Amino acid sequence: MKKKNSKILRTLFLSTLYLSTFTFGGGYVIVSLMKKDFVDARHWIDEEEMLDLVAIAQSAPGAIAVNGAIVVGYKLAGILGAFVAIFGTVIPPFVIISILSVCYQAFRSNLLVARMLEGMQAGVGAVIASVTFGMGCSVIKEKDVISLLVLILSFLLACSGEINIVWIILGCGILGVIRTMLERKVRK
Structure with a gap:
């Protein structure tokens, strides 16, 4: 080993x-x-x-x-x-x-x-x-509608230049945590 x-x-x-x-x-x-x-x-x-x-x-x-x-x-x-x-x-x-x-x-x-x-x-x-x-x-191949929507929204927000990319990353991270917690709750 x-x-x-x-x-x-x-x-x-x-x-x-x-x-x-x-x-x-x-x-x-x-x-x-x-x-x-x-x-x-x-x-x-x-x-x-x-x-x-x-x-x-x-x-x-x-x-x-x-x-x-x-x-x-x-x-x-x-x-x-x-x-x-x-x-x-x-x-x-x-x-x-x-x-x-x-x-x-x-x-x-x-x-x-x-x-x-x-x-x-x-x-x-x-x-x-x-x-x-x-x-x-x-992400598209996964055919996960929520992930696809987050991808599109993140892209649009980043391209707009109005929101700092740090906030977009933090927002996506928070969404991911919330989604994971909800999925675990549903499985139980």
Whole structure:
């Protein structure tokens, strides 16, 4: 059992290290790549669990990439798995940002670097749109009218710009808790 656990920890560390090293654009991008790796390729967790873990990661304070790594690591190997996933996720940005901060003055005025970063922004937008579409399709496939209505209402409220996204997330969380409590009450 120890050998299997150490293999999972090593694979978890290397996977999060790789994803964090080669992912540009923030947490939503790394979450989509985590889904491809942990759900589609390795089958460590199923898609519904991944959606739940993403919801937890989004609701917690902090960077979504780190939060996502924590919940996936904890799911796979407990507290030690969470720490291993954190280190794998945090090391690459720490090293990269440390190097960039030393070279910031040279990069700041480099036209080639500026254009490259603009191009990466477009790619990141496409990846985020793909993740959003995929997660939305999962909600639609469930054919759960309440979840679909919450999805549509949340989208409209977020697009309106009138309500801070934090309030939308908190409202959805409260609705989820109320719904779960009511469903449990009905089952009893």
